[in-house]
Amino acid sequence: MNGYQGVVALIDLASRSVERIELDESIVRKYIGGSGLGTYYLMKYSRVDTEPLSPDNPLIYMTGPYMGSGVPTSGRHHIIFRSPLTGIFGESDAGGTFGYRLKRAGFDGLIIVGRAEEPVYISVIDGEISFSDARHLWGLDTYTTEARIVEEIGKKVTVSCIGPAGENLVPLAGIFHDGMVARTAGRGGLGAVMGSKNLKAIAVGGSRPVNIYRQEELLSSIREKTKQLKEAGMGLHLYGTAGGMETAEKFGDIPIKNWKLGSWTPQVKNVSGQKMAETILEKNYSCFACPIGCGRIVKFNGYHGGGPEYETVAMLGSACLVDDLEVIAKANELCNRYGLDTISVGGAIAFALELFEEGIITEKETGRKLVWGEEETLIALIKEIAHKKGFGATLGLGVKKAAEMIGRGAEKYAIHAKGMELPAHDPRCFKGLAVGYATSNRGACHLSSFTYPWERSASMPELGYATTHDRTLDREKGELTAKFQNLMSMAD
Numbered sequence: 392m393n394g395y396q397g398v399v400a401l402i403d404l405a406s407r408s409v410e411r412i413e414l415d416e417s418i419v420r421k422y423i424g425g426s427g428l429g430t431y432y433l434m435k436y437s438r439v440d441t442e443p444l445s446p447d448n449p450l451i452y453m454t455g456p457y458m459g460s461g462v463p464t465s466g467r468h469h470i471i472f473r474s475p476l477t478g479i480f481g482e483s484d485a486g487g488t489f490g491y492r493l494k495r496a497g498f499d500g501l502i503i504v505g506r507a508e509e510p511v512y513i514s515v516i517d518g519e520i521s522f523s524d525a526r527h528l529w530g531l532d533t534y535t536t537e538a539r540i541v542e543e544i545g546k547k548v549t550v551s552c553i554g555p556a557g558e559n560l561v562p563l564a565g566i567f568h569d570g571m572v573a574r575t576a577g578r579g580g581l582g583a584v585m586g587s588k589n590l591k592a593i594a595v596g597g598s599r600p601v602n603i604y605r606q607e608e609l610l611s612s613i614r615e616k617t618k619q620l621k622e623a624g625m626g627l628h629l630y631g632t633a634g635g636m637e638t639a640e641k642f643g644d645i646p647i648k649n650w651k652l653g654s655w656t657p658q659v660k661n662v663s664g665q666k667m668a669e670t671i672l673e674k675n676y677s678c679f680a681c682p683i684g685c686g687r688i689v690k691f692n693g694y695h696g697g698g699p700e701y702e703t704v705a706m707l708g709s710a711c712l713v714d715d716l717e718v719i720a721k722a723n724e725l726c727n728r729y730g731l732d733t734i735s736v737g738g739a740i741a742f743a744l745e746l747f748e749e750g751i752i753t754e755k756e757t758g759r760k761l762v763w764g765e766e767e768t769l770i771a772l773i774k775e776i777a778h779k780k781g782f783g784a785t786l787g788l789g790v791k792k793a794a795e796m797i798g799r800g801a802e803k804y805a806i807h808a809k810g811m812e813l814p815a816h817d818p819r820c821f822k823g824l825a826v827g828y829a830t831s832n833r834g835a836c837h838l839s840s841f842t843y844p845w846e847r848s849a850s851m852p853e854l855g856y857a858t859t860h861d862r863t864l865d866r867e868k869g870e871l872t873a874k875f876q877n878l879m880s881m882a883d
């Protein structure tokens with residue numbers, strides 16, 4: 392089968408057994424791409440009442456037919472699961488090199504079920520799958536875990552792993568890839584699913600070729616598109632996704648003070664991707680087969696680590712009124728190392744700050760004053776969430792459940808859809824987002840319909856939008872959302 396290795400591995404952690412499942416071409420054609428195929432297997436290997444943190448919840452890594460082909464920006468894989476944050480379908484995707492190396496290891500996907508008795512990590516290398524003791528890695532952060540496993544295996548591998556937050560079963564925990572050049576599958580608490588299986592990491596690598604249909608023609612098309620994409624993506628290359636902060640603020644798109652305010656004009660300049668490029672940016676990096684390279688590495692005052700992207704700058708920055716890029720970078724780094732989703736963590740902290748301001752919670756619950764824009768507040772709450780300590784144990788449940796526990800009207804300040812904190816795009820600014828958040832399978836997701844660029848400045852005559860769709864319209868957003876959800880599901 393072109394574009395696929397034709398095999399996924401069903402891995403049972405309890406019995407340490409592996410079953411090779413041959414892909415059925417009719418299924419592959421019906422459920423196109425990593426998201427579709429992964430969802431097919433989630434339906435097959437879970438029940439409607441499967442508990443998210445039970446051994447029965449499958450954790451499914453899946454790639455699509457472009458993975459390994461060299462098609463620009465196709466180096467993304469999906470992870471599918473039942474979400475401990477929302478209780479419903481969960482999916483999250485990540486770039487980097489993991490999907491590519493999984494395919495070169497000889498597999499299109501992994502379906503991981505059961506729970507290991509002791510912490511383990513899995514190696515998937517050139518068609519062979521093995522289990523290794525991970526007790527010595529339990530408790531380590533994601534960067535250190537990656538470095539140790541790469542050293543232990545001694546071959547070119549990519550590591551997907553959790554940090555302490557996933558081990559502690561925090562529903563805001565993600566799964567991290569590629570060490571310090573971090574690429575994150577962040578949303579929906581999948582890190583806690585991995586932690587519940589006593590699975591610390593998966594390392595993948597190999598050199599199995601992938602069959603590509605009419606490869607020469609594809610390569611010539613890739614060369615042409617790579618050039619175009621490089622030019623079109625120059626802004627992302629230079630400034631990263633955070634380069635969009637100032638424009639987003641002008642439109643009223645960014646969350647400010649837990650979604651309460653509509654303008655942050657002087658401050659946004661301090662935290663933009665342009666400011667990052669002028670001050671703390673060391674270099675950029677790319678996912679596999681991407682000529683754009685939106686990833687950031689930053690360096691300042693003895694600090695050296697991943698640079699925050701748009702969602703992180705907005706959720707840990709403007710949503711919490713933090714206008715210091717170095718503070719946001721440190722908070723981002725902490726989330727990356729602990730293995731936390733910066734979107735949900737930022738949303739949860741902004742929620743706590745507003746509750747404190749409103750007097751709904753006090754120092755009695757939080758153990759400290761919670762202060763808008765303050766580094767100490769931000770860092771302390773991230774640590775508490777990761778370790779399920781103090782008020783962080785409540786916040787780490789996500790804003791919906793935390794509000795239910797707190798009561799006293801806290802629900803009014805909990806900004807979420809289906810239990811998932813909103814990403815950093817305001818549905819009052821682009822109304823298509825409201826329909827997208829309400830109808831997305833996983834809860835508040837800006838990517839499942841991705842309508843807002845077409846409500847801001849883009850057009851797509853092929854879908855019937857020869858001009859930009861009026862962002863303020865209340866009508867026609869259902870049709871717009873449905874069309875773009877279908878389009879995006881093809882890309883996934």
Ligand code: SF4
Pocket residue numbers: 464465466486487627676677678681682683684685686
């Ligand atoms: S480097 Fe950025 S633009 Fe390129 S595939 Fe990765 S996330 Fe997408």
